[in-house]
Amino acid sequence: MGATVTTADSQQKTWGGGNEPLGANYGKLMMWFFIVSDALTFSGFLAAYGFSRFKFIETWPLPDEVFTHFPFMHGVSAPMYYVALMTFILIFSSVTMVLAVDAGHHMNKMKVAFYMLLTIVGGMIFVGSQAWEWKNFIHGEYGAIETKGGSLLQFVDNTGKRVKLEDFAATLPEEREQLKKSNGRWFMSESALPTYSVAEVQAGFKSHPDLLVRTEIIFKGDAASLKDPKVNQKLSHHKHKTVLTRAESEVMLANASLVVEGANLTRNEYGSKLFADFFFFITGFHGFHVFSGVIINIIIFFNVLLGTYEKRRSYEMVEKVGLYWHFVDLVWVFVFTFFYLV
């Protein structure tokens, strides 16, 4: 008991320990310091994201074109709604956590247990939502072409609407086998082959004269870009991706080297390769924090039920775990802004 709940007795023994110069006991103080270091870790990640985004400022993917899925709404572009829902779930689980802490101050065991349970459920729903978001991100929707130079080409019709590869790619009588480790000469293998080959996409593009190529470059709308003969001026808008003319689209597509479907750590159909890396790493690291928070909450929940804190006459442990849980919410607020809004 003495190790977990210390009480200040500063008049008696100045050098004997038990002093609380910051008004918080050892455990709570250490939780705050852990949070400071973890906050700096996340700041490092987000600052690195900002670094890469500023470095590729003219070609970075636009988040509201990437995250457009909502459960049970297939084919409907619903940017941001799903992340907004996730944000609400996490904020609400923060509220139930702080209500549990509040009930702990009144030594109300059943109320603490009830709110802890709600918090755990909220955390689990959030982690599940994140898994669904990852699934959509990895699976992709439209598909794209990577050129020999490493830039990415997406496809739109003559109204500027995105077109999926499967909607126009031709079927050619060609066969390609995936190189497996068992056939390779020296531990060589390749990842799963895309649904269509480059030749099939090129042939399909040729037979659909209304299709156009959309590049990664964000249209500036200045004098030079407004006079650029390679750009489809009707479909390119300021602060949106540039659409090329049909003639220029054919020139670009002749440079195609790879079909990209969905996302992995090497390349993704949304644009800059680093974009997917940062998405997986930052939301993954945050999801890992939520997951460990749920585990810790479960442990504390059972301790509450067993009456551990009732015996201690203090629910401060709930408060410490609460600090961690609110921190996880705090990080999400920033991830939400810098990944989805800005």
Next chain:
Amino acid sequence: MSHEHVSNTKRIWLVFGILSVITTFEVAMGIIKPDVFHMHNFLSMNLLNWMFIILTLVKAYYIIWAFMHMEGEKASLRWTVVAPVIFLVLYLLFILLVEADYIFEVFKDATIKWNF
């Protein structure tokens, strides 16, 4: 217990309301992207992004001050936790973003277009 604990339930729900309203507003702005904000810059960042960042900091303030109960802590603890984070984050952002912008300019104006 050294602190005096009164029930904060009312304040908790109030803060939840504030956070919800801000988030809803942010999402609406993110979807509509009004040209008044999106197309006008202040210090080379558009007004919409300024708005998002400021509102995020407001949300962070409420989470730390109300939910993590920083408002009930001693001033010394408040400064110990908040000051290093703010200082180091600003420093980090300043260095990395200025450097990134410089690299962007180098790639834009130099003959090397894409090397990693």
